[in-house]
Amino acid sequence: MPARRRRALVLAALLAGCGGGGPAQPGPLPSATPAGAEPGGVLAGAYTLTVQPSSTCARREPLVYVMEAAAAGTSPHPGVQAVLSSLPRALELEVELIEGGLAVRGGLGTTEAGAAADEGRHGWIHAIAAGHLTRGLGGRGEILSGTLLGTVGLGTIVMREDEASLCTAEHTFSLRAR
Amino acid sequence: MRPALAAAVLAAATPALQAAEPLRLHAGRGLSECLAPALPALSAHLGVEVTLSDERVAAVLVDEEDALTRLLEKDGTSARALGYHRRGKGLVMVTAALARADSAAARGLLDFLASREARPLLAGCALQAEARAFAKGAAAYASAVADWWLPACSLAGNLFNEPSVALGPPDAIRFGGDFYAGIMSLGQGGYAVLELSVPAVDGPGPDVRVYQAVSSEPVTVYAAASAAGPFRLLGLREPCGERTPGLLSNHCDFDLAASGLAEARFLKVEDGEIYPCLAAGTRTEGADLDAVEVLHSR
Numbered sequence: 001m002p003a004r005r006r007r008a009l010v011l012a013a014l015l016a017g018c019g020g021g022g023p024a025q026p027g028p029l030p031s032a033t034p035a036g037a038e039p040g041g042v043l044a045g046a047y048t049l050t051v052q053p054s055s056t057c058a059r060r061e062p063l064v065y066v067m068e069a070a071a072a073g074t075s076p077h078p079g080v081q082a083v084l085s086s087l088p089r090a091l092e093l094e095v096e097l098i099e100g101g102l103a104v105r106g107g108l109g110t111t112e113a114g115a116a117a118d119e120g121r122h123g124w125i126h127a128i129a130a131g132h133l134t135r136g137l138g139g140r141g142e143i144l145s146g147t148l149l150g151t152v153g154l155g156t157i158v159m160r161e162d163e164a165s166l167c168t169a170e171h172t173f174s175l176r177a178r
Numbered sequence: 179m180r181p182a183l184a185a186a187v188l189a190a191a192t193p194a195l196q197a198a199e200p201l202r203l204h205a206g207r208g209l210s211e212c213l214a215p216a217l218p219a220l221s222a223h224l225g226v227e228v229t230l231s232d233e234r235v236a237a238v239l240v241d242e243e244d245a246l247t248r249l250l251e252k253d254g255t256s257a258r259a260l261g262y263h264r265r266g267k268g269l270v271m272v273t274a275a276l277a278r279a280d281s282a283a284a285r286g287l288l289d290f291l292a293s294r295e296a297r298p299l300l301a302g303c304a305l306q307a308e309a310r311a312f313a314k315g316a317a318a319y320a321s322a323v324a325d326w327w328l329p330a331c332s333l334a335g336n337l338f339n340e341p342s343v344a345l346g347p348p349d350a351i352r353f354g355g356d357f358y359a360g361i362m363s364l365g366q367g368g369y370a371v372l373e374l375s376v377p378a379v380d381g382p383g384p385d386v387r388v389y390q391a392v393s394s395e396p397v398t399v400y401a402a403a404s405a406a407g408p409f410r411l412l413g414l415r416e417p418c419g420e421r422t423p424g425l426l427s428n429h430c431d432f433d434l435a436a437s438g439l440a441e442a443r444f445l446k447v448e449d450g451e452i453y454p455c456l457a458a459g460t461r462t463e464g465a466d467l468d469a470v471e472v473l474h475s476r
Contacts, residue, residue, distance in 0.1 A: 073330025081331060083456065092454035094329035094366045106329065107367020109452035126415065126452040128367060128398070150398075150415055150452060168414065 037134040039102050041141030043069045043080045046178040049093070051108075051125060051152060057167035059154045063123040065091060065115065066178070080104060082175070084115055091115040093129060105130040108148065108173075112161045124153035124161050129173060137177035148173045200227035201287055212303035219299050224287055294342075318472040320345050320372035324405040324444060331455035332365020336463055339363065341370045344447075348389040348469040350426045356461045361391045361427075364449035364464040371405065371446045374472055379441045381474030384431030386412070388447055389468040391427040394419020396450030397465045399432050401442035410437035415450035418465065427468040445470050 051063040065084055072081035077096040084091035090113065095106030107128055114124040131146025148171040155164030201224070205213050210230055220228040274291050290296050326341040333339055338361050350360035362370060378385045378401070388397055394417045400409035418430035434442055449464035 073333065076325075077327050079327075079329050081329065089454055089457040092331075092366065092456055094331060094455060096327050096329070107449065107452040109366060109454050111454055111457045126450075128448070128452070150450075 037144070039132060039134055041133050041135040041139055042071075043082070043104065043133065043141045043175075044071065045069060045140055046085065047082065047142075048174075048176050048178055049082070050174045050176075051123065051148060052172045052174075053152045053154070053167055054169035054171045056169050057152070057165075057171075059165045059167070061119075061121055061154060063121055063125070063152070063154070064118040067091075067093065067175070069093075069175075079106070087115070091125070095129060099132075101133075103130070103132045104143070104146075108150075114153070114155070114157070114159075114161060114164070116157060122155050122157045122159070122164075124151070124155070124164055124166070126151045127171065131173070131175070140177045142177050143173070143175040146173045146175070147171070200229045201283060202229055202231040203287075205230060209303060212300070216299040220287070220290070220296075223290060224283070226283060228287065317347065318374060318376040318475055319347050320445070320470050321375035322373040323370060324373050325371040326362075326369065328365045328368035329455060332363070332368055332458075332463060335455060335458050335461065336363040336365055337461040338466070339365075341372075344370055344372060344467045344469055346469065347471070348422070348425050348427045348429075350389070350391040350466075350468040352391075352426055358391065358462065358466075361462070361466040361468050363462045363466050364397075364447070366455040366464060367449050367452050368464060369446055369448035370467060371444055372470055373405065373444055374442070374470070376472055376475045377441045377443045378434060378445075378472045379474050379476055380434040380439065383433065383473075385434045385472070385474045386442075386445060387429050387431050387471040387473055388418055388445075389422065389425070389427040389429050389470070390418035391466040391468050392462055394428060395465040397430065397467075398448040398450045400446040400448070401432075401434060401437050401439055402444045402446070403439070403442060405444050409444075409446050410439055412436050415452075418450075431473065441476075 045068070047067045047069055049065045049067045053060045053062075066086070067082040068085045068088075069080055069082035071078070072094070073079045077098070078101070079094065079096045082093040089111065091108075091110050093106065093108045095104040097103070098105055105128065109126050110124050114122050117123050125148075127148040127150025129146055129148050131143035133141040134144055136142035151166055151168045152171050153161065153164035153166040203213070214230060217228050217230065274288055291300070323341045323345065328336070328339055337356065338358060341362050343360050343362050348360075350358060352358050364370070386399070386401070388399060390397060396415040397418045398414050398416070399412040401412050402409045412432040412434065413430075413436065416430050416432070419428045420430060422429045434440070447465075447467055447470065451464050453463065455463065
């Protein structure tokens with residue numbers, strides 16, 4: 001494992017321990033659908049991913065990314081892959097379809113270089129994303145309010161990951177069709 | 179004593195000649211005697227005659243890691259660790275490997291030899307899944323896989339995707355390079371849900387242990403009373419790199435008290451590295467699960 005990644009993980013572990021007590025329990029998947037919204041839809045095409053750091057984090061500016069999603073695999077469970085449109089290897093979401101295809105759960109991660117977001121922000125993410133699908137634009141699936149359990153960091157492009165403001169907690173995210 | 183490696187190398191005729199040509203299997207000294215009684219059953223299972231032979235086979239007896247690594251580099255997915263075989267005062271890892279990656283029949287034999295179904299047929303070789311004395315004590319490990327998932331990208335890129343290797347005591351070994359036996363690489367955010375042979379209970383200090391190979395990749399661990407959950411978080415992205423004397427794998431411990439559970443029969447071990455699969459630089463991306471152990475039981 002690269003030394004940079006190792007240092008980032010150590011820092012993340014220390015931050016996780018700073019809150020005291022045991023780890024926060026993940027809640028159930030967030031409320032399925034807002035009133036009038038239809039559950040389901042297929043995650044495919046262009047999306048805007050918005051990551052909102054937890055209220056417990058020192059920095060709470062949202063990270064906004066343009067992603068491209070497509071079906072990915074069927075065994076042992078069907079899944080979806082979404083990647084950063086401008087640089088697929090920098091930010092990647094890999095989720096499995098659960099609850100009969102009405103929800104997703106899986107990993108959202110960046111490399112140690114992080115990923116450039118909108119408004120000049122730069123983010124690092126290593127977290128498990130979970131959320132219910134609702135039908136949005138053109139019948140495509142969207143996640144209006146999901147949970148992101150893990151580490152979110154904010155900094156600048158010249159920083160190493162372990163220099164960024166890292167926060168391990170339960171954050172929120174949305175994935176809206178473009 | 180550092181275990182030497184012995185390899186039984188399988189070669190097979192091309193699929194077109196499968197009906198006329200037997201599968202020729204070379205086994206080294208000490209293995210051929212115990213394999214011979216199993217040949218009729220192997221042949222019946224595969225529907226093709228399996229014979230021991232020193233001719234017209236890619237017959238290589240390897241007792242050096244470097245030589246086996248060179249063989250594995252030709253096709254890394256074509257080697258299977260069958261278990262440990264006692265030789266003298268030491269243990270030797272018995273590995274079955276293909277000499278030709280294009281033989282479907284040989285792959286079928288390889289997969290069958292590595293399966294639990296084949297274990298009774300290989301009883302004469304006295305293969306042991308565990309290389310150390312863990313099984314002699316009262317230690318309890320996972321006994322069944324309840325569920326698992328790896329993203330398609332990780333399934334395609336990683337070499338070690340089989341969840342059943344996490345059953346039983348830790349037994350990961352490294353052949354060299356990126357070649358291992360006994361680990362399941364969890365990829366980007368992948369997981370395995372394992373049923374414990376006995377329930378873990380909340381005792382003083384840590385109650386369950388996760389063995390993780392390769393480095394100190396983090397894991398997230400959940401526990402539940404049933405396979406359907408609900409799974410309660412024990413630890414989030416915990417680095418799993420504490421040295422375990424005598425083992426390749428490192429370990430990390432978790433306390434049921436963190437979850438509020440008094441007892442748990444199922445553990446979900448999830449990759450905590452969560453690194454983009456498309457940026458993978460190895461064939462063992464994500465945390466590498468070797469085993470789980472119950473530290474406190476009823």
